[in-house]
Amino acid sequence: MTKGVFQGPLLRVNDYLWRIPRSYKPGMRVDGLIYADDYLIEQIRNDQAPEQVANVAFLPGIQYASLAMPDIHWGYGFCIGGVCATDPEEGGVISPGGVGYDINCGVRLVRSNLYFKDVQPHLKALIEELFRQVPTGVGRTGKYHFDRQELRKLLAEGPRALKDRGLVTDADLEHTEAHGKLEGADPNLVSDRALERGSEQCGTLGSGNHFLEVQVVDAVFDEEAARSMGLEKDMICVMIHSGSRGLGYQVCDDALHALRNVPQKYGIELPDRQLACAPVNSPEGQRYIGAMRAAANFAWCNRQLLMWQAREVFSTVFGRSWQDLQMNLVYDVCHNIAKFEEHTVGGKRRKVWVHRKGATRAFPPGHPEIPACYRQIGQPVIIPGDMGRASWVLVGQAGSMEQTFGTTCHGAGRALSRTAAVQASKGRRIDQELASRGIVARARSWKGLAEEQPDAYKDVDHVVEVVHRAGISRKVVRLRPIGVIKG
């Protein structure tokens, strides 16, 4: 398996959209469509991600197109940044690879009533304390412990199950996608192995690209939407990026194992084993869906507990309660998920399974699934960038329902492989470079920091510009990092 440049056709549709015609490979049921401008498409061509977009078009029941966002990069099976919708009425499948190992990996943003000038003098102490209190990295367990029965409750109900312990508020639930609970989650479908991996990890960050950042609102592009979210220039926010930890990884692994011979059983031909799938309306498909939803609920619990610990640390460092600091959750989105949603395809209303693998839901104003406080402006979309440049808050636009099954990008997308990033950082101190830009960074692994350095990512501003101009989501605020903790 080598990197290689994509040699297939990429035809320009408009300034922000490229097409891989279904004639490219026999077996493709629909076209591939990639959102990118001239600059990004040249980067995208450089690995096998477009090939993966074409491969996803093989999936039975796929509707409209195999889609990819501008932060697309090479994954395994599905590309990262991919979107595909399948219709169970047409033999549509569900694919664990279309969700990813980190089920309901996602991001949440917390606001505060602190401003840059309030925090800057205490920044180092704040980040040190966050790094001490919030478990990050390999082999770190959390301070919250759940027995099997409690764990099953978290899987069935999501963060609302944390109410007994006083670790969640109604407002937190209101500002979480799907209120932090996917209906139909079945904890009994989650293996003992998955429960064992998850039991000590709820409320831990993990490593890789996961992070907790202290950020400052750097620029406001949409005053009204920013006001609705309680955001204004120079305000301090906390952004948290993590997922379902070992529990979710194991659920995906168990599903892929169970599906090893299932595509053959149903006569489904696939160009890559990692695309393993089962018809939605099959016992195998239903089992994965029940377990995947449970893992998604667990992920929301994890981010809730990470946020809770951040609130406690702010409270300690600034000597005021988090309520007094108004550290309210702005919104929480998942970007590795499959959801059963209603969309219009070819003029017809259909209920489809939308797989978002490194892609974020971006429902437009007025959509019934958006909390009442945001219904006028559209669903908030949180886009983590890299630790040196920026992250973004967007809102969903009507174009997303017309073009992308209500979806937009999820981040910057990697530009360099991990090995290339480590190579490029030889002889450098990434933490010191960040410090010279006013960013305090703490990580357990120097290599982890090197792999995640800003240069390893595409420019998130550029990625966001594409989804903004394509009309699938709109810019609200840009945030810049001032403190980072990582695994």
Next chain:
Amino acid sequence: MFEVFEHTADVGLRIRAADLNQLFAEAGRAFFSLIVENLEAVRPATEVTFHLQGQDLEYLLFDWLNELLYCFETQHLIFNDFQVEVSPSGLTAVARGERFDPSRHQPDHEVKAITYHGLRVRQEEQGWMAEVIVDI
């Protein structure tokens, strides 16, 4: 012998050995070298025996590494010494190591999962070669 090869978001491992037993032993070391940077600092304090069934060598390699991942995730055990016997019906392995200790073991990556993407085990002129991509 093993090396890390490029994959955009994750890490690929390429392992070479004279025979299958060594290939699987080396794959175990390659796997833990992703988790701990100074694998040589791991002491042989604990011994765990594994029995795995399977005839397809690629799936057997996958299951083997997955078993090691599970062992690390739930018991925090890291191994750097392996004796593996691959048979037509599966494998038996003895792994030696100790509990992860952040004061002596320099953490590297958290491995999320072993993937099937590009998974291969093949015989070459000089012995055996395996490739596996690990989700980080």
